[in-house]
Amino acid sequence: MPEKEPTVSYDAHATRRYERIHGEIFNPVEQQRLHDSLRRAVATIQTGSQPLTALDYGCGSGNLTRHLIDLGLQTVSADVSEHFLRLIEKDFSRSGLSSTLQINGADLSGVQDCHFDLVATYSVLHHVPDYLHIVAEMCRVVKPGGVVYIDHEATEAYYSRPAEYVEFLRKAQPRVNWRRYLRLLFDVPGYVHIVRRLLNPRYKREGDIHVWPDDHIEWDKIERVLTERGWEVVLKQDYLLCRSLYDPAVYSQYKDRCSDQRVLIARKRQDPHGL
Ligand SMILES: C[S@@+](CC[C@H](N)C(=O)[O-])C[C@H]1O[C@@H](n2cnc3c(N)ncnc32)[C@H](O)[C@@H]1O
Secondary structure (H helix, E strand, C coil), X not given: CCCCCCCCCHHHHCCCHHHHHCCCCCCXXXXXXXXXXXXXXXXXXXXCCCCCEEEEECCCCCHHHHHHHHCCCEEEEEECCHHXXXXXXXXXXXXXXXXXXXXXXXXXXXXXXXXXXXXXXXXCHHHCCCHHHHHHHXXXXXXXXXXXXXXXXXXXXXXXXXXXXXXXXXXXXXXXXXXXXXXXHHCHHHHHHHHHHHHCCCCCXXXXXXXXXXXXXXXHHXXXXXXXXXXXXXXXXXXXXXXXXXXXXXXXXXXXCCCCEEEEEEECCCCCCCC
């Protein structure tokens, strides 16, 4: 995997606006799917601990944190962005189940081996230069019988574009996305990002790195990190992400016929030496 450094400061995106502009995450269909998948992950835990503890790796504004707390888990929300962590403290501290951890983005140094019942991450690995190393770190900090949950990363189908997926995109998306153009027009601070993109075609405003046909998240490699350590893959499910701009009728018609994202749940074996 190419060595890369993030090119943006995530703090710039750590505002309430983050949830408004990410309609592909914060819509009822995706939130229900996510909640159901996390419930499944929690049901898979076999550590015998009570209460259960979770690490939300790359928590952002608290998308996973919110669900994990709802499910009763004592949750540590971790991010490289201090501003996101301050938002989390404002929103969740009263739950009594929330704490925060600033991380360095490269490893989980400072977190003990076998510490959490669940480590969950959603839409983060494609931001991480050495994402396979982070998966290995997640394995390290989970207790025997505990679970790693990885969600919202594109599959090969997203890049290879099978005919049915192309047909779906053509039918589901508006021909001209006026909302997007208007947002871009009035987003004056965003003009600097347009210039950066012109200078570097791989520049991404929110620091996505592994999102290109020749450099993207490789699920088979993630799975290898887990299985080489003796982990059991409990769920590997591909799904069609419900973006808010899609026509709901077209989405319903195609959601079981094509997919572009994956969620994976894996459990650590009970052998305490199986790090
Ligand atoms: C697309 S957002 C996803 C946020 C959240 N998980 C959600 O579901 O909305 C990506 C998040 O990853 C964080 N991030 C970026 N690089 C990271 C790294 N190397 N390690 C951990 N988190 C990182 C960003 O600060 C941001 O909060």
